[in-house]
Amino acid sequence: MCGIIGYTGNKDVTGMLLDTLEMLEYRGYDSAGIALCDTDGKIRVVKCAGRVKGLRNLLEDSHIKGNSGMGHTRWATHGGVTDQNAHPHRYGHITLVHNGIIENYKELNDKYQLQDMLCSETDTEVVAGVINHFYNGDPIDAIRRSVMKLKGTFALVIMFDDFPDTIFAIRNVSPIVVSSSEKGNILASDVAAVCQFSKDYFVLPELHTIMMNRESVKLYDLSGEIVEPEILTADWELGQNGKGGFPFYMEKEIMEQPEVIQKTIEGRILDGLPCFTEEEVTDDVLRDCNRICVVACGTAMHAGLVGQVLAHSVLGIHMDVELASEFMYADPVIDDQTLVIAISQSGETIDTLEALKYAKRAGAITLSIINVRGASIARESDYVIYTYAGPEVAVASTKAYTTQLAVLYLLTARMAFVRGILCEDDVKTFILELQQTPWAIRQVIQKRDQIHKMARRVLDARDTFMIGRGLDYSILLEGSLKLKEISYIHSEAYASGELKHGTIALITDKTPVVAMVTQKRLKDKEMSNIREVCARGAKVMLFTRESFEIGGIDEWSEVFELPDLEDLFMVLPASVALQLFAYYVSADKGFDVDKPRNLAKVVTVE
Numbered sequence: 001m002c003g004i005i006g007y008t009g010n011k012d013v014t015g016m017l018l019d020t021l022e023m024l025e026y027r028g029y030d031s032a033g034i035a036l037c038d039t040d041g042k043i044r045v046v047k048c049a050g051r052v053k054g055l056r057n058l059l060e061d062s063h064i065k066g067n068s069g070m071g072h073t074r075w076a077t078h079g080g081v082t083d084q085n086a087h088p089h090r091y092g093h094i095t096l097v098h099n100g101i102i103e104n105y106k107e108l109n110d111k112y113q114l115q116d117m118l119c120s121e122t123d124t125e126v127v128a129g130v131i132n133h134f135y136n137g138d139p140i141d142a143i144r145r146s147v148m149k150l151k152g153t154f155a156l157v158i159m160f161d162d163f164p165d166t167i168f169a170i171r172n173v174s175p176i177v178v179s180s181s182e183k184g185n186i187l188a189s190d191v192a193a194v195c196q197f198s199k200d201y202f203v204l205p206e207l208h209t210i211m212m213n214r215e216s217v218k219l220y221d222l223s224g225e226i227v228e229p230e231i232l233t234a235d236w237e238l239g240q241n242g243k244g245g246f247p248f249y250m251e252k253e254i255m256e257q258p259e260v261i262q263k264t265i266e267g268r269i270l271d272g273l274p275c276f277t278e279e280e281v282t283d284d285v286l287r288d289c290n291r292i293c294v295v296a297c298g299t300a301m302h303a304g305l306v307g308q309v310l311a312h313s314v315l316g317i318h319m320d321v322e323l324a325s326e327f328m329y330a331d332p333v334i335d336d337q338t339l340v341i342a343i344s345q346s347g348e349t350i351d352t353l354e355a356l357k358y359a360k361r362a363g364a365i366t367l368s369i370i371n372v373r374g375a376s377i378a379r380e381s382d383y384v385i386y387t388y389a390g391p392e393v394a395v396a397s398t399k400a401y402t403t404q405l406a407v408l409y410l411l412t413a414r415m416a417f418v419r420g421i422l423c424e425d426d427v428k429t430f431i432l433e434l435q436q437t438p439w440a441i442r443q444v445i446q447k448r449d450q451i452h453k454m455a456r457r458v459l460d461a462r463d464t465f466m467i468g469r470g471l472d473y474s475i476l477l478e479g480s481l482k483l484k485e486i487s488y489i490h491s492e493a494y495a496s497g498e499l500k501h502g503t504i505a506l507i508t509d510k511t512p513v514v515a516m517v518t519q520k521r522l523k524d525k526e527m528s529n530i531r532e533v534c535a536r537g538a539k540v541m542l543f544t545r546e547s548f549e550i551g552g553i554d555e556w557s558e559v560f561e562l563p564d565l566e567d568l569f570m571v572l573p574a575s576v577a578l579q580l581f582a583y584y585v586s587a588d589k590g591f592d593v594d595k596p597r598n599l600a601k602v603v604t605v606e
């Protein structure tokens with residue numbers, strides 16, 4: 001969960017590294033640092049605890065400059081948030097940065113007697129010591145021999161004193177992508193960072209070593225043979241990475257949702273029917289599986305919960321939705337007729353990646369829904385369906401979530417068609433409703449000031465509840481996570497019918513409660529549950545549909561009316577309303593909405 005960058009070329013490397021580290025800060029922002037080959041051929045390191053902004057200030061007073069270097073922005077795993085524990089780390093002839101976790105670093109420290117020269121508490125510095133131990137003038141050989149001793153995950157970017165203008169890198173599980181253009185050679189943790197100069201890039205294959213300087217980029221396999229990389233092309237326009245005038249990426253990404261949902265579905269509808277020909281997801285795959293299991297984390301898991309409702313109500317097929325971090329320890333029942341769907345924005349979440357690998361070993365057919373082309377989870381899957389959300393920078397996921405939902409609606413419709421559960425006309429009707437969702441989201445966005453007004457009611461709250469039933473409850477689980485992770489208010493989504501079995505004891509005078517009522521068949525019962533909490537003094541903020549006649553709500557409540565869609569499709573406008581709700585609470589509290597405390601955009605540690 002750190003951001004790493006390496007660059008060699010004709011640009012001023014200091015500015016290049018700092019600007020790119022700011023793009024990567026969403027991956028972790030406890031500390032930052034750079035190393036570069038100075039004009040005298042020496043490798044210089046400047047690093048500090050805190051944000052990249054602090055590092056930039058530190059560098060203003062330094063006179064180091066060059067054209068080759070690397071940088072790191074940290075999410076602390078081993079060792080506190082201190083200047084000493086910031087990356088890059090130096091040991092002997094070696095300078096390096098690292099993203100991942102080395103599980104056997106203590107044994108390595110003992111085995112190679114490194115402790116006398118260690119200055120930090122990190123596993124990373126031990127890795128530098130091991131490479132230094134094996135270094136005898138050949139960097140490729142030293143790297144290869146060292147990584148065979150490491151247990152755990154790593155993306156290492158390494159510089160050697162004897163080759164100061166050359167950047168080396170190697171990875172295992174943690175991501176590194178590479179791009180080469182006339183503006184320089186760049187490697188980093190994500191595609192958006194490397195595709196600053198060219199949309200063409202490649203994923204550094206695991207346990208392959210890359211060696212790059214201003215003149216060349218060479219890729220070596222474990223036997224030391226030079227190999228050619230597989231070139232991919234980013235599916236978004238260069239320069240699409242800025243905030244576009246919004247104060248935070250999150251607001252921009254919320255506003256992009258109608259467009260990116262449209263982009264995600266339009267190429268997969270042919271003559272009104274869902275079509276996955278381009279992804280080569282065959283009808284046999286969708287027809288022959290007798291069980292479906294989703295593995296995902298966080299927001300992606302919440303998308304899976306919506307998929308579960310679709311599978312049960314439209315397909316009549318059982319679908320499990322498992323927390324990826326729990327999946328392999330729950331002894332899941334998997335066989336060759338189980339379709340395991342991994343959902344992940346980054347495609348690098350290690351919990352999801354390991355769950356997918358476990359499912360593959362158990363014989364499952366694997367399909368992943370991913371936003372980043374060529375990501376690790378995509379490469380591990382039998383089939384991949386990409387969302388076209390574009391780069392999602394804010395830690396709180398929004399457009400990735402709704403485009404994941406769009407793919408799940410398409411998949412449901414295709415399965416219903418190939419299994420003969422819905423006739424062609426009914427599938428077309430289903431798809432037409434899906435095509436209405438961008439319009440519905442725009443209606444919500446147009447009324448966002450009303451949501452902002454509702455958000456002000458919870459600015460000072462410590463605890464809130466979000467109550468609803470069925471699909472509304474799934475919507476609220478995601479809405480509750482959004483509120484928690486960016487406003488730090490403890491929010492609990494609760495099946496409203498379950499409240500009376502204990503938790504309602506926590507509802508007291510003026511307890512803020514968000515209620516979601518969008519499902520026709522659940523409305524009356526949900527309204528009863530709302531009256532129960534109102535009777536105990538709760539302040540209810542109700543999200544419901546324009547067509548619902550809502551009577552008997554206590555005057556303390558506010559009502560936001562969502563545009564009408566068929567029940568199953570209300571998830572999309574309702575979710576965007578709750579994204580905006582959480583966004584305004586966090587922004588009005590003065591927090592850095594895009595980079596919430598303790599979090600990172602990509603979780604590459606288990």
Ligand code: AGP
Pocket residue numbers: 297298299300343344345346347348349352395396397398482485600601602603
């Ligand atoms: C969502 O807002 C969070 N940032 C987090 O729960 C995220 O959804 C989760 O870590 C999964 O990430 P992924 O989609 O990249 O796998």
